[in-house]
Amino acid sequence: MATPLAQLSAAQRALLEQWLPGARVVRDHSWGLVDNVVAELESGRERYIVKADGELTNHIGRELDAHERWLSPWVSIGRAPRLVAGDRAARILLTSYLPGELVLGSSAQEDPDTFRQAGELLALLHRQTGCAGASYEAEENAKILRNLDKDHRIAPARAADLREIVSSWDTYPVVLVPCHGDWQPRNWLVHDGQVSVIDFGRAAPRPALSDWVRLEARDFRADPHRERAFVEGYGADPREPVAWFRERLREAINTAVWAHTMGDEGFEAQGHEMIERALADAP
Known part of the structure; x- marks a missing residue:
């Protein structure tokens, strides 16, 4: 079965490898309605979420705006993921993983x-x-x-x-x-x-x-x-x-x-x- 990371662009894959070398996909959280990727990754003992836009979606810029400007009240109490890395031009971001159903x-x-x-x-x-x-x-x-x-x-x-x-x-x-x-x-x-x-x-x-x-x-x-x-x-x-x-x-x-x-x-x-x-x- 193809990994969701195969859908990333070359630039997105290069950034993810730079941020999280050798990360393993644990679960694909992509909805499938639009051409974005949402995947749960594991590196060492830590888990992360990577999100990336495809050619037809435009969400990452707004996600990065939210992380950089507004989410600190939630992040500080563990109620929202923490931004690890992001790139607007490549339309990809990496956050901490939040446990839960x-x-x-x-x-x-x-x-x-x-x-x-x-x-x-x-x-x-x-x-x-x-x-x-x-x-x-x-x-x-x-x-x-x-x-x-x-x-x-x-x-x-x-x-x-x-x-x-x-x-x-x-x-x-x-x-x-x-x-x-x-x-x-x-x-x-x-x-x-x-x-x-x-x-x-x-x-x-x-x-x-x-x-x-x-x-x-x-x-x-x-x-x-x-x-x-x-x-x-x-x-x-x-x-x-x-x-x-x-x-x-x-x-x-x-x-x-x-x-x-x-x-x-x-x-x-x-x-x-x-x-x-x-x-x-x-x-």
């Missing part, structure tokens, strides 16, 4: 305490710093309208409604904070009852609300105890109705269009459901 699909996903801890961790990230985002709303609205121009299976009448709604939104400055970008159980680990965080390929400054929308789509709907525990851990509920509606509808449209592009019919159906739920809850 993925929360998604495990019994920990059904435990409200998992969500309380996740809320606490997210508050640590968000409360480091904030800045005014004068162009965020306009840029996000333009992105949604471009997505509606792509191939998708949103009904024409509904797509027209969505265009009208998004085009009617005023733009105004919003507060941007460090955000994970994919805050949900597939990016949380649990080990000895303690939750930690992985995967920072979507990390960027955004409104804090943006890290709540993916939980609302599944976990909060599955069990309101999870939602209450998350709010308790976070320490407040920032979901102001108008801003929350915008974030939910953007996430819903993005989900429906992206999943169709990827051929993921189940996720696409979830996107369509998210659109209808957001519209039903419009303030």
